[in-house]
Amino acid sequence: MSLTQRFAPALASVIVASLMALSATAASAASQxxxxxxxxxxxxxxxxxxxxxxxxxxxxxxxxxxxxxxxxxxxxxxxxxxxxxxxxxxxxxxxxxxxxxxxxxxxxxxxxxxxxxxxxxxxxxxxxxxxxxxxxxxxxxxxxxxxxxxxxxxxxxxxxxxxxxSYALFLGGLGLMAVMLNKRRKQRA
Incomplete structure (x- = not known):
């Protein structure tokens, strides 16, 4: 049996594994x-x-x-x-x-x-x-x-x-308070 025949299956396995790893790397690089x-x-x-x-x-x-x-x-x-x-x-x-x-x-x-x-x-x-x-x-x-x-x-x-x-009611209440405070100030003056 020649050296090439003896190592051909192992070499084929290494090539297939390398191609699979390379394709997996390319697939993961394509999408992040x-x-x-x-x-x-x-x-x-x-x-x-x-x-x-x-x-x-x-x-x-x-x-x-x-x-x-x-x-x-x-x-x-x-x-x-x-x-x-x-x-x-x-x-x-x-x-x-x-x-x-x-x-x-x-x-x-x-x-x-x-x-x-x-x-x-x-x-x-x-x-x-x-x-x-x-x-x-x-x-x-x-x-x-x-x-x-x-x-x-x-x-x-x-x-x-x-x-x-609720906002409208709140703003209306603030306006009413402002009017009342303004009346009090005028009464004191």
Whole structure:
């Protein structure tokens, strides 16, 4: 038996294993999307919250998904924070979606990397939040980088938020108090 015949099966196994490892690496490099199931902590009276962080190690677009549950009608609010040593280590957020509804992203003036938003209609049940963006600043997609962001999600009891009629009643009461104080001042004078 020749040397080639003796080592051919082992060489074939090494080649097949190498190709499988290479294809697995290419598949994981093609997508850096992440999915997380979140457990919110808190109470029905005060609300629920969760915080998480995501790390992306190569430049390019991403779509991160967070799944959680609202056990009672609640208003939803979020914040997203990114920071890095340079622009290529920052995350740019392009959109945030909650159960198919696009939410408005509001950057905080004077703070590079802090964005927040909310949904003013109550939500209830299973929720899916999708955060879309780009990692890596000016880097070409696929380039190595180390970019991360932290996020906070809050569910505030819908009953804790006053109805518009309550605001009107409150403002009317303040106006009435102002009129009464003005009358007292005039009477003393």
């Amino acid at each position: 999307d992440q999915t997380q199931d979140l457990t919110l902590t808190g109470s029905a009276a005060t609300g629920y919250t969760a915080a998480t962080s995501n790390i992306h190690l190569e430049a390019g677009s991403f779509e991160d998904t967070f799944r959680f549950k609202a056990t009672s009608p609640s208003l939803f609010e979020f914040s997203l924070v990114t920071m890095g040593a340079n622009q290529d280590q920052l995350v740019s957020f392009s959109s945030v979606w909650l159960n198919g509804t696009q939410l408005t992203l509001t950057p905080v003036p004077g703070s590079a990397g802090l964005t927040y938003g909310n949904l003013s209609t109550p939500v209830y049940g299973d929720l899916v939040l999708t955060v879309k963006g780009y990692v890596g600043g000016t880097l070409v997609a696929g380039s190595p980088t180390a970019a991360s962001y932290s996020s906070t999600f809050n569910l505030v009891p819908a009953s804790a938020v006053p109805e518009p009629q």
